[in-house]
Amino acid sequence: MSAILRYGDAMQTVSAALMPIPGHIDPVPVPRGVQPRPDGRVDLIGLTKDQLREALLSGGMELKQAKLRSKQIWHWLYNRGATRFADMTDIAKAQHPWLEERFVIGRPEVVEAQVSSDGTRKWLLRSADGQDYEMVFIPDADRGTLCVSSQVGCTLNCRFCHTGTMRLVRNLTAGEIVGQVMLARDSLGEWPSQPEGRMLTNIVMMGMGEPLYNFDAVRDALKLVMDGDGLALSKRRITLSTSGVVPMMARAGAEIGVNLAVSLHAVTKDVRDELVPLNKKYGIEELLQACADYPGANNARRITFEYVMLKDKNDSDADAHELVRLLRHYDLPAKVNLIPFNPWPGADYECSTPERIRRFSDIVFEGGISAPVRTPRGRDIDAACGQLKTAAEKKSRAQLDREAEEKFAALG
Numbered sequence: 001m002s003a004i005l006r007y008g009d010a011m012q013t014v015s016a017a018l019m020p021i022p023g024h025i026d027p028v029p030v031p032r033g034v035q036p037r038p039d040g041r042v043d044l045i046g047l048t049k050d051q052l053r054e055a056l057l058s059g060g061m062e063l064k065q066a067k068l069r070s071k072q073i074w075h076w077l078y079n080r081g082a083t084r085f086a087d088m089t090d091i092a093k094a095q096h097p098w099l100e101e102r103f104v105i106g107r108p109e110v111v112e113a114q115v116s117s118d119g120t121r122k123w124l125l126r127s128a129d130g131q132d133y134e135m136v137f138i139p140d141a142d143r144g145t146l147c148v149s150s151q152v153g154c155t156l157n158c159r160f161c162h163t164g165t166m167r168l169v170r171n172l173t174a175g176e177i178v179g180q181v182m183l184a185r186d187s188l189g190e191w192p193s194q195p196e197g198r199m200l201t202n203i204v205m206m207g208m209g210e211p212l213y214n215f216d217a218v219r220d221a222l223k224l225v226m227d228g229d230g231l232a233l234s235k236r237r238i239t240l241s242t243s244g245v246v247p248m249m250a251r252a253g254a255e256i257g258v259n260l261a262v263s264l265h266a267v268t269k270d271v272r273d274e275l276v277p278l279n280k281k282y283g284i285e286e287l288l289q290a291c292a293d294y295p296g297a298n299n300a301r302r303i304t305f306e307y308v309m310l311k312d313k314n315d316s317d318a319d320a321h322e323l324v325r326l327l328r329h330y331d332l333p334a335k336v337n338l339i340p341f342n343p344w345p346g347a348d349y350e351c352s353t354p355e356r357i358r359r360f361s362d363i364v365f366e367g368g369i370s371a372p373v374r375t376p377r378g379r380d381i382d383a384a385c386g387q388l389k390t391a392a393e394k395k396s397r398a399q400l401d402r403e404a405e406e407k408f409a410a411l412g
């Protein structure tokens, strides 16, 4: 069986086996490899150091050269943010055309970029094969957090999540995941990579998709992000958020080692089954045990439990007391993030009242667990996950083109 994919103007036939659309609750996504571009060139972004050297070798470069050049190119890509071989001044000019013929240094295409009155920035990005996904940057006084997507759409259908209303289109590649960080650095003017004074200080894998259903690509991308020669973000500043893919959690701890966040959102089976349908497969007890076993979690690196506040659904005093009981029962080094629900047209739920949220937070605090209420950010730009993509899909192609032209003209 085959499917036709549009790559820019070119049409390409690929095996549909490369991109299955997984089932509702127990998806078996197949990681998507680096797809050939229509011009046959290879995108270097997302390759490991070894893969980069291999790419040069397979282009015909001899071994000693390839070892040297791959180190130099690596530095230019991830430390200096170069997007053209012509800028790589320690690589002989005569070699630039050879590199340009075979390789590209990719960035996602920006379909839309918005800035909120509170400084939150949101981008709708497009892959080379025309898939749209989102990225959000949230600046605070002492940090700047980039919320990165791992999939186009999502299989998990969490009921409070707008992305959950979209079907999974495909996994993002390691290059597309790390490409979001590179693009954010471009946009913030943060090259070369500096250890101090950055605006982009933290990363959360909390955008579109379930990162543990795209494990290999997420791991490879985060390794690139953590590499001290390049983007050099500490694993302590990276958080991977899962809705509870229990069998992958130990591997995430061992092979990636970043901070863990869990979308808990409910403390009873019935309510969590409704809000996070994956709960029917991996229940609350199993999930909390996997958290207790997560390598590296301790009081200095607590696990964050995300809890969206839904009116009359999960926000009672009894829910708050049960939350404390559960977290203490599993002896978890925990912090609870209370998230006021950001509704969209047609959403099934309403946000809890501010008084209810405060009371819930107080009970959890009194139970000895930190439970700050997250300030909603970027509400004027549809910054909740998945909203920009849907809004853009409602616009016609012509409208988007017109807006892009206007932006271009405004830039002079």
Ligand code: SF4
Pocket: 154, 155, 156, 157, 158, 161, 162, 163, 164, 165, 207, 208, 209, 210, 243, 263, 385
């Ligand atoms: S909350 Fe995360 S896992 Fe659940 S539907 Fe949304 S994107 Fe998917």
